[in-house]
Amino acid sequence: MSCRLILVGGFLGAGKTTLLWEAAKQLSSRGLKVGLITNDQAPDLVDTSLLSRLGVGVSEVSGSCFCCNFKGLLRAMAELKENFAADILIAEPVGSCTDLAATIIQPLKDQLKGELKISPLTVLADPFKLTEILAGKTAGLHDSAAYIYRKQLEEADLIAISKTDLFTMKMVSDLVAQVKREFPAALVCTLSAERGFGLDAWLDVVTNKTDAGNKLLKVDYDRYAEGEAVLGWLNARFSLRAPNADWRGLATKIIAGLQQSLGERNAPIGHVKLILESGSQALFANLTESEQEPRIRGTVAQSSAAAMTLNARVQTAPEQLQQIVRETLANELRGIDVTEESLSCLQPGRPEPTFRYASQVA
Ligand SMILES: Nc1nc2c(ncn2[C@@H]2O[C@H](COP(=O)(O)OP(=O)(O)OP(=O)(O)O)[C@@H](O)[C@H]2O)c(=O)[nH]1
Numbered sequence: 263m264s265c266r267l268i269l270v271g272g273f274l275g276a277g278k279t280t281l282l283w284e285a286a287k288q289l290s291s292r293g294l295k296v297g298l299i300t301n302d303q304a305p306d307l308v309d310t311s312l313l314s315r316l317g318v319g320v321s322e323v324s325g326s327c328f329c330c331n332f333k334g335l336l337r338a339m340a341e342l343k344e345n346f347a348a349d350i351l352i353a354e355p356v357g358s359c360t361d362l363a364a365t366i367i368q369p370l371k372d373q374l375k376g377e378l379k380i381s382p383l384t385v386l387a388d389p390f391k392l393t394e395i396l397a398g399k400t401a402g403l404h405d406s407a408a409y410i411y412r413k414q415l416e417e418a419d420l421i422a423i424s425k426t427d428l429f430t431m432k433m434v435s436d437l438v439a440q441v442k443r444e445f446p447a448a449l450v451c452t453l454s455a456e457r458g459f460g461l462d463a464w465l466d467v468v469t470n471k472t473d474a475g476n477k478l479l480k481v482d483y484d485r486y487a488e489g490e491a492v493l494g495w496l497n498a499r500f501s502l503r504a505p506n507a508d509w510r511g512l513a514t515k516i517i518a519g520l521q522q523s524l525g526e527r528n529a530p531i532g533h534v535k536l537i538l539e540s541g542s543q544a545l546f547a548n549l550t551e552s553e554q555e556p557r558i559r560g561t562v563a564q565s566s567a568a569a570m571t572l573n574a575r576v577q578t579a580p581e582q583l584q585q586i587v588r589e590t591l592a593n594e595l596r597g598i599d600v601t602e603e604s605l606s607c608l609q610p611g612r613p614e615p616t617f618r619y620a621s622q623v624a
């Protein structure tokens with residue numbers, strides 16, 4: 263039976279994983295078998311831990327983006343089909359990735375003819391950053407990172423303005439009009455995945471249409487590489503022990519401490535996120551530049567042990583990011599027994615796609 267792939271791209275922190283979570287819940291309740299694919303430059307991914315709590319199949323492609331590890335993407339798709347009988351796959355590429363129509367969608371069309379339906383490429387856009395980018399600004403990003411943001415919008419088959427609950431209806435409708443003017447060939451929709459606004463309309467498009475990867479871009483790979491390389495990328499996992507610890511209070515202190523230290527060093531935040539798990543409970547904390555305030559969700563009861571996964575994408579050198587994270591944890595977790603189980607900190611390398619198709623596959 264043929265399977266469907268929905269790709270949800272968009273810049274760091276745009277709300278992709280939140281949308282995957284809500285979409286998977288909704289589709290599962292309709293009786294569909296959903297498989298989710300996460301992607302990152304390194305292992306120990308918060309998104310994978312979070313989505314795994316849904317009870318649907320989740321496969322992680324880590325170590326490089328989908329376009330540079332096309333075989334990894336194919337393996338993940340095959341695994342979800344075989345092990346979970348998934349008939350609908352939703353994949354989230356790395357937030358700093360672009361050129362997906364040429365490097366993922368055309369190769370998939372070519373190599374999996376008849377086996378796979380591909381939905382219109384969705385690019386999620388945070389309304390604050392989108393407003394700035396459309397005004398010709400850089401949304402607090404390095405010039406070359408803003409270039410990636412713009413390329414993501416240019417190649418979208420469907421631009422989905424996310425987090426609309428943070429804007430007034432008038433602001434949303436003005437933004438929609440502006441996006442339609444600038445990107446007349448793209449479908450445009452609005453979403454608040456958290457509140458469920460616009461979810462059914464988006465699902466209607468991506469579960470029915472198969473018009474994907476219509477826009478092949480000219481991409482300056484030097485600029486693209488620079489836009490990724492300005493980011494420090496840290497993934498780490500820690501074991502925490504303390505008698506009767508208040509985990510929510512600690513997660514709040516860690517995320518606030520990171521926000522303060524990064525602010526003091528003028529290091530713009532792409533996305534800092536953590537998941538803290540104890541037994542069957544979990545809580546999540548996120549920090550994005552546009553939201554200003556950290557967001558903490560979920561609960562973990564007082565207990566003596568927890569596991570924490572932390573991912574940070576910040577415009578700073580990786581060595582500095584690593585130092586800030588270690589110092590902040592040392593400051594905020596006094597009295598807690600902390601074991602660093604793993605830590606990788608890197609600067610993303612130049613994107614070298616496995617395939618890059620210059621023309622559209624029918
Ligand atoms: N207000 C509001 N916040 C949202 C919504 N969707 C996501 N967020 C918040 O935006 C932040 C980032 O969400 P994610 O879903 O992790 O974003 P992402 O695009 O997957 O991030 P990366 O994987 O790091 O690129 C989190 O704090 C979410 O709670 C929404 O509909 N409304």
Ligand SMILES: [Mg+2]
Binds near residue numbers: 354
């Ligand atoms: Mg994500």
